[in-house]
Amino acid sequence: MTRPRVGIIGNSYLLDDSYPVHAGGTMNSEAVADVSGCMPLMIPSDPRFVSVDELLEAFDGFLLTGGRPNVHPNEYGEPETEAHGAFDRARDAITLPLVRACVERGQPFFGICRGFQEVNVAMGGTLYPEIRDLPGRMNHRMPPDGTIEEKFALRHFVEFTPGGEFARLMGCDKVMTNTLHGQGIKQPGQRVVIDGTAEDGTPEAIYIKDAPGFTKAVQWHPEYHAPTDPVSRPLFEAFGEAVHSWAGRS
Numbered sequence: 001m002t003r004p005r006v007g008i009i010g011n012s013y014l015l016d017d018s019y020p021v022h023a024g025g026t027m028n029s030e031a032v033a034d035v036s037g038c039m040p041l042m043i044p045s046d047p048r049f050v051s052v053d054e055l056l057e058a059f060d061g062f063l064l065t066g067g068r069p070n071v072h073p074n075e076y077g078e079p080e081t082e083a084h085g086a087f088d089r090a091r092d093a094i095t096l097p098l099v100r101a102c103v104e105r106g107q108p109f110f111g112i113c114r115g116f117q118e119v120n121v122a123m124g125g126t127l128y129p130e131i132r133d134l135p136g137r138m139n140h141r142m143p144p145d146g147t148i149e150e151k152f153a154l155r156h157f158v159e160f161t162p163g164g165e166f167a168r169l170m171g172c173d174k175v176m177t178n179t180l181h182g183q184g185i186k187q188p189g190q191r192v193v194i195d196g197t198a199e200d201g202t203p204e205a206i207y208i209k210d211a212p213g214f215t216k217a218v219q220w221h222p223e224y225h226a227p228t229d230p231v232s233r234p235l236f237e238a239f240g241e242a243v244h245s246w247a248g249r250s
Contacts, residue, residue, distance in 0.1 A: 003039040004247035006032045007059035009068040009095060009115065010042045012088055022046075027063055030228035035233055036240030043194035046090040052097045059061040061108040061214070061230050061243035064095055064115025066221060070183055071096075071117055076126040083129040086181065103191075103211050107244035110235070111217025113207075119206065119217045123189025131184045137200045140219075142180035147172055152178045154225040158204040160196040165197075165216070166205045175205070175231045177220035184219065 005158070008029065012021035029040040032172040043119035044050060055062070058185035060122045069088035074152040075096060080087075111119045117127055132139040134150055142151050154176045159169040167173050188194055188245070196205030197217075216239070222232035 002113055004039060004060040005058070006036065006038040006040055006061045006063055007043045007055055008032065008040050008063045009045050009065050009091065009152045010053050011065070011069070012090065013046070020094075023045045024065055025223065027223045027226070028063060031223040031232070031236045032240075033064060034227045035236035036243060038240055045088075047089070047093045050094065052094065052101055055094075056096060056101055056105065056107060061110070061185075061239065062098065062102065062215070063239075064099070064109055064111040064118055065223075066113030066115065066180070067091070070114065070129075071121050071127065073129070074119030076121050076124075078126065081129060083133070085129070092118075099123070101227045102213065103215060105207050106212035107179035108239060108246055109217075110214065110239040112223060113219060113221055114197065116206065116217040116219045117181075117183055117185070119208070119215070119244075120185050120192055123192050123208065124184040125192055127183045128186045130182055132182070132201055137202060138179075138186070138198070140179045140198070140202060141182050150219060151180065154199050155179050156200075158196045158198055158220070160205060164195045165193075166206055171232050171234075177218075177231060178224060179219075180217055180221055191204040203207070213246070214239055 008024050010024050015021045030037050031062050032040040069086045072087045096116045131137050158177050159174050191209040194203045204219040206217050222235050226232040226236050
């Protein structure tokens, strides 16, 4: 029996600094396959190759992954600055309308890191270009050196709204997470509910109010050790249940 299909948003890279590729972390596929119980398939996130309408018909759900390029500030009405970093306009052109379409249809998506930021921008929100430059904020960026284990190590708490969606899913109001991002939510988008924050006030968990489907997104990286991590596993299990439900609709 064919598993439901989850489209994993790919990122553009230059392999060996010369060969253009679309790629994604193996841990994303592992989380989707082993925890969500779905078939992971990579999406070349470029409107030259795929359209949003095609993706909506081809997949049962979507994983909006992290990535080094940031959402271009023109997408939320601000000028580009050096602090905004690198961009991937082709990915913007796919993911932002994809999020809006999924919200309207009730088709499930799960946003991670850049994907979290994409969800906010797609709904009309804005972003800070560099969290660590704000008064009272921590440095949420990935350590520049060290092993994968050190880069993805648990580094700060996230507190959920008591009785909120994430608290109910996790069975608690506070969890410890990794952190590997530079940007963050400035103004939440329309219907974007901030349901979890770091101790410095940075939004870390959101969903779309009154949306008919699974619309959760987190600023950390739950795909790391998702099969065994007690914070990551419930997220991918709930996402998988939503994808299976969408695939099985009559």
